[in-house]
Amino acid sequence: MRGSQDRHSVVPALRSILCGAVALACFGCGFSSPTAPTGAAGNAGSTGNAGSTGNAGSTGAGTAGATGAAGDVSPTGAAGTSPAAGSSGQAGSTPDASGVGGAGGAPTGAAGSDGMAGTAGGLKNSQLKFTKITIHTRFLAESVAVGDFNHDGILDLAAGKRWYKGPFVPGYSTSANEHVYRDGHDDLPVSGIAEEINTGVSDSWSAFGYDFNGDGWDDILQNSASDVGPVTSGQTKPIPSGTGYWYQNPKGVAGNWPRYLISN
Numbered sequence: 569m570r571g572s573q574d575r576h577s578v579v580p581a582l583r584s585i586l587c588g589a590v591a592l593a594c595f596g597c598g599f600s601s602p603t604a605p606t607g608a609a610g611n612a613g614s615t616g617n618a619g620s621t622g623n624a625g626s627t628g629a630g631t632a633g634a635t636g637a638a639g640d641v642s643p644t645g646a647a648g649t650s651p652a653a654g655s656s657g658q659a660g661s662t663p664d665a666s667g668v669g670g671a672g673g674a675p676t677g678a679a680g681s682d683g684m685a686g687t688a689g690g691l692k693n694s695q696l697k698f699t700k701i702t703i704h705t706r707f708l709a710e711s712v713a714v715g716d717f718n719h720d721g722i723l724d725l726a727a728g729k730r731w732y733k734g735p736f737v738p739g740y741s742t743s744a745n746e747h748v749y750r751d752g753h754d755d756l757p758v759s760g761i762a763e764e765i766n767t768g769v770s771d772s773w774s775a776f777g778y779d780f781n782g783d784g785w786d787d788i789l790q791n792s793a794s795d796v797g798p799v800t801s802g803q804t805k806p807i808p809s810g811t812g813y814w815y816q817n818p819k820g821v822a823g824n825w826p827r828y829l830i831s832n
Contacts, residue, residue, distance in 0.1 A: 701736045707756045709770045710793070715777025715786030717747075717817060726788050728753055728772045729804075749788070749825045750815055751804035756797065769797045771806035785817035788825070808832075 709728035717724045722734040729752035733745040756768040773793035780787045791812040807813060812831035 699738065701738060701740050703732055703736065703740060704742045707758045707768070707770075708753070709772035709775070711772050711775040713775035713777040713788050713790075715788070717749075717777070717786055717788070718820065719785050724777075726775060726777060728770055731788070750790075750827065751824065752806045753797075767795075767797050769793050769795050771796045771808075779817075780814055781816060783817075783819075785819050787817045788815045789813070789830075790815065791831070 703725070708730065711727075713726040713731075714723055715726070716722065717726065717731050718733060724734045725732045725736075726749070729748055729750045731747050731749055732742070733747070752771045756770055757764045759765070771792045772790055774791045776789040777786050778789065779785060780789065789812065790807060792807040792809055794810040796806055796809040810832070811829065813827045814830050815825040815827050818825055
């Protein structure tokens, strides 16, 4: 049964393949030598446009350089340095081959500026003179503060617990211009045995004058060393060892200035 069924299914398929091959062969025979028709004549090509004439090259024109200003003359100053020569101007560009213009000329460069004259010479060291003004000969502090403590526009000095009114001129009077603004050491030893001098440390190791609170009046900042010496009989309490205080200027009010601890 199975062989009979296979034959029945294969035969129709073979017939179909055979018929297709015959049809294909007939198709090939019918179109094997067709006659090609003559094609129509092509259109003539258009004439190309003429090339445009190149633009004429521009002539280069250099700008003349401005003359440099003369340097200031100062009788005692050093001579000014010579000016540098002006650089040559850039040559005009050559136009392209199709252009008619010629090459531009090379302009003259700008003139160099004259050298600056030297500044006026100052005094030489040998001409400087200083005048030594002795305010006092006492040992009151290891530091000095500078500021306008009485607000008169003239700098004053502060040493230890005192400040001294400026200006400082020959014949300066300490007694007339000395002001106590805080408690602290008076005189420390300047002579005697070594032990006495070496242990005589004041309560003013560093001092600074400045308007710390911005009210227009200079104040005083005082720092003490870590080994402030003891006070002698009759002296007021010094700033404790290793501390710093801001003394606020009372704006002309007599007595001790208000103080504020800033470091301990």
